[in-house]
Amino acid sequence: MPDSGKSSRRRLLNTLGERKRDTAFSLSLALLVLIGLPGPGAPVARAAEELDELVTHYFESEDASARTRLLNTIVNHAEVDVARVAEAVRRVEVWDPAAPGVKAFDVEFGKGLRTRVRVRVPESYDPAKRYPLIFALHGQGQSALGCLQYLEHVLGDDVENFIIAAPQDYQGVWFLVTQAQSAEPVAILDGLRRRYHLDTDRVYVTGYSLGGHGSFMTAVLYTDWFASAVPLAGTYTTPNTPETKPTLLPNLADFPMLLVWGEHDTVDQQRRAAGREGIAELNRTLRTELPELGVDRVEFIELEGRGHHDVIPPRERFTHYLQLRRDNNRKAVAHWFRFPSQGRIGWLRQTKFAGESWEGRIVVRVRPGADLHEYARRAVRRKLGLLEGTIEGQTIRVRLQHTQEAEILLHDGLIDLTEPITVYRGRKIVFQSLVQPRVSTLLELAYADWEFQRLPCVRIVVPGRGKARQE
Secondary structure (H helix, E strand, C coil): CCCCHHHHHHHHHHHHHCCCCCHHHHHHHHHHHHHCCCCCCHHHHHHHHHHHHHHHHHHHCCCHHHHHHHHHHHHCCCCCCHHHHHHHHHCCCCCCCCCCEEEEEEEECCCCCEEEEEEEECCCCCCCCCEEEEEEECCCCCCHHHHHHHHHHHHHHHHHHCEEEEECCCCCCCCCCCHHHHCHHHHHHHHHHHHCCEEEEEEEEEEECHHHHHHHHHHHHCHHHCCEEEEECCCCCCCCHHHHHHHHHHHHCCCCEEEEEECCCCECCCCCECHHHCHHHHHHHHHHHHHHCCCCCEEEEEECCCCCCCCCCCHHHHHHHCCCCCCCCCCEEEEEECCHHHCEECCEEEEEECCCCCCCCCCCCCCCCCCHHHHHHHHHHHHCEEEEEEEECCEEEEEEECEEEEEEEECCCCCCCCCCEEEEECCEEEEEECCCCCHHHHHHHHHHHCCCCCCCCEEEEEECCCCCEEC
16 A cells, blocks of 8 residues: 555654664654655655556546556556555545535436436535435435435435435336336446445435335345435335245345335325235235345334325434445345346346346246246246355355356455465356456456445456356
């Protein structure tokens, strides 16, 4: 890690005390340090500053060929190693100042698809600092601006600690959307990362009513992007809820969620009695079912005397979930998903989907007398993609479904990069070797994701068939 000017001077001054037998050397060196003239450590400090500047220019450059030249310069720099470059990346400041208040920008995703996002920037916003983000989804017939105002009311003075982004008339958060629409949440989050200096380990999703349903499903399908979720007056719902529950809900294992609803939330959208289909009853059922599915980090709060339109989460519990951080060192991960844009979890990522993505509804042929729900559950699982992996010691095991190619992205906190690594795909060894941490891998991935906190430096490509390789 490059030394700051202060730490370099402090170490040089400490060195002086050990050189008592050479008084003249000590006095002259002390003078150089105290008046700031170049001394023995100056070339090192200059090289470290140079490295910081090169890394900053790399992220500022929009020209691919210019970035390639900068990447080669960085890789061959005198002060380069993975740890130093990682620290330089974390110090990068490439965000423009932003005036406080509410503003809007459009996000394009897919051909002809666009979403307007309203963003609330805190009064004290400083692009040199990281800010947590709340991704907020409005209710049916409501507006993004109304969603921001609701959160201002709920959070009080704490609202100034966050950037809050609310898309208008969002589509891509649902299970039953098109592949093109499924790219919307990722496109919005990517646009926010590039506009504002976000703490990417503190991104939260919440929403009210329809937005509560949407925030629940967003947490299920895009788990890797968030540190926690807080669905309000919402629940888990898909067109095939009984069939998708046992497959998709385990995506939330080890994922923190606060689920808040009103005791009297028992009617449907037309204000008709919903009975077992009311939000209150569905969430009471989830309270029993989720632990049985291995999902044990969901907190349930039913507000006594409240209905659908007057849910306000307890401030203390709400802010608790808005302080949590994404866990970047989970060694066991599993994620079922429908579309390629959803295919990432922790250190495992799909890069090529195998076959055609499942669009539209599913048609199940059932023989007479068979269990319809069991047939449907099996059909759903066959249609979905899967990324599953564990790291135990120096052994990595992955299981893939509907995946032509996946990446294992490693950093030192996950595995010892100085020892050989063995990778199994299913029961077959597909990689067994030492790996080389690479500055180029770290920088290329950071630029692609605009991610400056989770910084893998080893990329192992695992094809659906054949041997894996480091790239």
